[in-house]
Amino acid sequence: MRTSVNVQIAVTHVVTRKKQTMVAALGVAIGVGIYFFMNSLSSGFTDFSRDEIFKNSAHIKIYKDDEISTPISKPLESDKIHVIINPQITTLSTKIINPEALLNKVKEQPFVTTAMAQVSFDAVYNRGKAQMRGTGNGVNILEQDKMFNLHKYIVAGRMESLQGNLNGIIIGSGIAEKLNLNVGDNITVSSSYNVTKVMKIVAIFTTGNRMNDNQKSYVTINAAQQFIKEGPSYVSTLFVNTPDPDNSENYRDQLQKLTPYKVEDWKTTNADVLSGDKTRSTMMGAISLSILLVAAFGIYNILSSTIAQKINDIAILKATGFSGNDVIKIFVLESLIMGFVGTIVGLLFGSVLIAIMSQIYMGGPVGYFPIAFEFQLFATSLVLGIFITFCAGYFPALKASKVDPVEILRR
Incomplete structure (x- = not known):
């Protein structure tokens, strides 16, 4: 019963504050969409680079x-060594x-x-x-x-x-x-x-x-x-x-x-190419993750603002028997609703971008733009989007759960 009431309160907050909800969801959508798109782009370039390697290189x-020349005779004493001043390659065949x-x-x-x-x-x-x-x-x-x-x-x-x-x-x-x-x-x-x-x-x-x-x-x-x-x-x-x-x-x-x-x-033969691929992947991943974190801070700020405005309502809820865990559940659920909507929209946005880019013909050895939809990246983006929005909602919710109803109602 209490769970049902918590859900109703969370949904009511989300629906009645439509503008803030849309802004938060849009921020998450852009963050998740760009994260999905840029990592798909990085993966596509990595696959293209690997295909180019395997055109002429076996696994x-x-x-x-080649062998380097060694001393003809061994030193008589174990604590001494022969030094070759000018070592030469000795492989004859x-x-x-x-x-x-x-x-x-x-x-x-x-x-x-x-x-x-x-x-x-x-x-x-x-x-x-x-x-x-x-x-x-x-x-x-x-x-x-x-x-x-x-x-x-x-x-x-x-x-x-x-x-x-x-x-x-x-x-x-x-x-x-x-x-x-x-x-x-x-x-x-x-x-x-x-x-x-x-x-x-x-x-x-x-x-x-x-x-x-x-x-x-x-x-x-x-x-x-x-x-x-x-x-x-x-x-x-x-x-x-x-x-x-x-x-x-x-x-x-x-x-x-x-x-x-x-x-x-x-990998040893093409260490320089792989190093470049790793650098590019790390850079794109860091940029896209930063954008996603910025979107999460948007949800954090919105929930913090909501908590400040509804501090009296929270005090009344706690005074009537709602526990601190109930307060956490309400605001975390609000965050998850906004995050889930934004993540789904972002994944659709990213998928559309990937579909458009994959149809662009670049010519030469590249052919069509090296990017493709990958289910693993799709799932990773989904989980990451939900997780970050959960964290963005949890910390202000934790703060709200510690509100002393007596102190608030005395003001």
Whole structure:
């Protein structure tokens, strides 16, 4: 019965003070809406940045790292050491020994979704007197497609035509444009090992990344081995994809137990990019949360004003048997009503903004504006909006609950 009366009093306060209620709810709506929108924006840019990374980078790569020279002889006394004045890199070859066995072992791991070998070489693309420098990548084109979705970026020709074709090559659109080449044309490719071959273009790709499109090409692994004068067992890098990129550090540690070679996850390789993403997310989250807190202070001020104006009514309620907890419930309920209405309106406002922005075409590699509705962010914004408005109502309500009815009624 008492609960029903508390609800009636709270609703009456909210309805009779329509202007203040609307102002408080509008403040919350703007705060929640901007919070939802800006965090969706940050999430969208982070996803876009990650997609750009995974166009060319696997979750984990295995390769032979450079080694620094060490003393030839050990010191005779344990308290002395040899000092190398001019340490040098001593790695003579980047070759992975018995790569096929290691690749099979990697593929047997339950957390590995795809794994492939690659042979890279420095390339010079020639057509007549025109010349461009770049990087050739020897791959199994079907495995390359499975790992990096290469087919999505093919704009001319057939990617599958490279399979088993020693004289075939897939080039970036920047190379094709600058050398005036098309599918079916021949291109002369030279390596830093003075090996030159005339290759036939079987496909052209464009990723939207100018550096990749102007430099990168794909050939078969056997062709790449010929460019660097190596035998059929030569492999320089193994690429591995996992079901959860965010857990790549753990997978990396497990793979490191299988091999003495360097195992590096994508987070280590792209630490600078991830640091920028984290900075942007923190900044946007702080700004949007600040706006939400300002809206909460609006509710706090309105309830404080209401309590000051209705101090006599509160004293009468307590004198007639209402407890301090009843007073807290009444004013907290008022705050929650205003906060709930404002939060729902804010989430609708934010959703509309997200829908509008997601339909704006930016062109280039970005495509449509990188923002999307995410239920997790929607739920987080809802809970945060209600929680902050609860806090904004609780503290003035707590103050009201401590009112001494005798002292107030004596005035």
